[in-house]
Amino acid sequence: MTYVSGGGAELRSAPAAVPPGERGATRIADRVVAKIAGQAAREALGELSEDASPPYASVVVRHTAARVRVHLELDYPCDIGARCGRVRRHVVERVGALVGMEVPEVAVQVERLHSETAHGAQQGRTR
Template sequence: MTPVNSGAGEIPRPLGAPPPGERGATRIADRVVAKIAAQAAREALGAVPAEAAPPHANVAVHHDAARIRIHLELGYPADIGSRCRAVRRQVAERVGTLVGFEVPEVAVEVERLHLPKALGAARGRTR
């Protein structure tokens, strides 16, 4: 046993054992990665229609890699391609930075386009 000075006295440690801060494992739940991904998508989108549901994510983590699917709603008209690219880039960067996972895939699913209120009212049915 080798004594370790912890400031409150000596704590014996088996010879060859790593210090306490270097032992153990960290597991980050898929739902935590999904929350980070959804927040990153919100950051990338900026303003969205008030009636749009906030982005949400599904995540599959295998070893140190996360495959992410983001579901979101956009206003119409919108440059869907550039908005989706911005979301993919932000999600991959944020998850990689905060969690330390490789992000080989970020699939973006646009579930709904929202018409502006004025345009929607003008095109609505009347009796």
């Protein structure tokens, strides 16, 4: 690259490009990835009963991979396996798209089931 400085011409070469390994990196905090995973789980589940707690996630990040554990409550009866599978797929898709991380593992932990028949009834056993 040539440019003029002051009254005389001065030749300078363009700065050398910095190799990718030396440029630095952006590190995304585990809690940010966990919030994104929790939001993705909420999106995948859609509407839940009013007494269900919103899903949340815990995450362990290593390099460019995130291992996710999602904790959720489901309305019952439902196809539990299908709903958990939908949550897994959506979490992998959203975390990958928004954070650019690989998600090799999403463990879904169903902490509580909410029975539709007991929705208006008092707490207790239902036969």
